[in-house]
Amino acid sequence: MKYILLFCGTRDDPRPASSPEDVQRTYAEVGAWLSRHGSRIGSIHQLQPPDTATTVLFERQRPPIVKDGPFLEGKELVGGYCEIDVANLDEALEMARTWPGRTRAVEIRPVVPHELPRELDRS
C-alpha cells in the first residue's frame, strides 16, 4: 500500500537553538533512516517555510483566487512529506516511529489506490 508521511509541526515550536554539531547529527540520522528504508521510499521532500507558500482558492461560481500564504491557517504546518510503499499500516507506523528528524508529529495518510478522473479531483 502507498502512504504519504506528512512531517508536521507548529509555528511556535519551542526549538532550542541548535549547534552546528546538532544539525550535523540530525542530518546523519536522517541519512541512516533513508538508507535503511530506501527500498520503500518513493520520494521525500522538505518544504520551504509556510511564508513562501502561495495558495489558489476555489469558490463556487467564481474564478480562482490567488492568495499569499499557506492554506492551513492555524498554528499547524506541514514541513515536508515522504511517499512510501509498504505492506500495511504497521510497517508505515514502524517507519514513522523511527523518524529521526525534528518534527512534532508524523501523520500517515493512505493514498487512494486508483487514479481519480480529473473532474473529481476537487470535489
Add this chain to the structure above:
Amino acid sequence: MTPAGDLESSGDAARPAASPAEAYAAVAAAFREEAGHLTATLVRSMGDFDLAEESVQEAVLQALEHWPREGIPKRPSAWLLTVARRRALNRISRDARHAGKLAQLAWEPAPEPDDRLQLIFTCCHPALRREGQVALTLRAVFGFTTGEIARALVASEDAVAQRIVRAKRKIVSAGIPYRMPSPEELPDQLPEVLAVLYLLFNEGHLATAGSGWRRDLSEDALWLTGLLCRLLRGEPEALGLLALMRLNLARAAGRFTTNGDLVKLADQNRSLWNRDAIREAVALIERAAAMRRLGPYQVEAAIAACHAEAPTFESTDWPQVIALYDLLLELAPSPVVRLNRALAVWQLAGAQAALRQLDDLAGELDDYHIYHAARGELLSEMGREEQSRAARLRALSLTHNQAERALLRQRLLM
C-alpha cells in the same frame, strides 16, 4: 429446515433447552467461545475482514432465532460455521469482484493455532478510536448483535452501527493488518487491548440486574482476558488485569443490596466476599510479579488485594495502599488515581488532609461524579452539611447509573 439443516440430519441432534433463560445463557456461552474463532477462521480463509464479520453476524442472528426454540446444537461452532460460510458464499457469488474468493471458501479450513489473538489485535489497533475498538471487539470477537452492543453500552443502535462501519472502513482504507504484533510492537498494542477489556468489564460491573436478557459484559471481558493470558504467556500486565477483574468479581456479592442498590466499601458485608477467589487472584499477582516487569494493572490489582484481604474496613493496611498509589502515579499518572489516593489519605490522616488534596483536583475532575460524591462525604464528616449537600447534588446530576443514583440519593437523605 434449519439454516444448518444438513448438520442436523447428519445425526448432530440438538439438545432441547429447558427454559428461555437457560437457552439464552447457553447461547451467550457458545458465542463467547465460538464467534471469535469463526470470524478469525473466515478472515484467514478469505482475507476480507468485512465480509467475514458480516457473515458471522448473520449466522449469529440465525442462531438467536433458532437456538432458543430448537435447542443448542451439539457442535455450536460447526452449526455457526456452516451458516456463516453459506452466507459468505451467497454474498460472493452475487458480487463478481469477489470471484477469486470462492475457491478459498470451498475448502474446509484446516485447524490452525488459535488465531483469535490476531482478531483481537486488529479490532483494538491503536489507529482505531476507542469507541470503535470497543464496538468492533464486541461484534467480531464475541458475536454481539448491534442491538446487544447498544444495550450493553447504553448507546443508540444507530450510533453503534456508525461506529462499527467507521472502524471497518478504516481497517480497509488505512491498511490495518490482520496479524499479531511483533515483540517490538507488543508494548504499544497490548495496552490498547487491555484498556478495551477493562472498559468492557467495568461497563458490566456497574450494571444492575433486571430488564430482561442481557449478556454479562463482565463475564465476557473476564473470559477474554483469561484467553489472552493463556495465549500470550509471559505478559504480566495481562495477568495483572485478570487478577484485578477477579478481585472485583470476588467482592461483587457485597457490592449490591438485594434491591440492586450499591453499598459503600466501608459498609459491605465482607463475609459475602468469595475468599477462595481472592486467594486465587493474589496467586495471579504473585505469578505476574515474578516476571519482574511492573505495570499499572499489576499495581491496581495489588491495591484491590489490600482491600480484599483486610478482614474489616478499619484494619485495611492504609500506608501500604498509599504507597501503591504512589507507585501507580509514577507508572500512569492520572487525576482519578490522585483522587483515590486522597481517599486512602482520609483513612490515615483524616478528612481535613484529604479535602486539601481534593481541592487541588477541582479543575481536572469537575465533571466526574465520584469526585463530588467523595467531597460530599468528606465535608459531611467535617460537619459542613450545607457544602456537603451541594457536592452530593452535583454528583447526582452527573451520573445516570441507577445504582449509583440510588446510593447518592440515600446519602442526601441522611
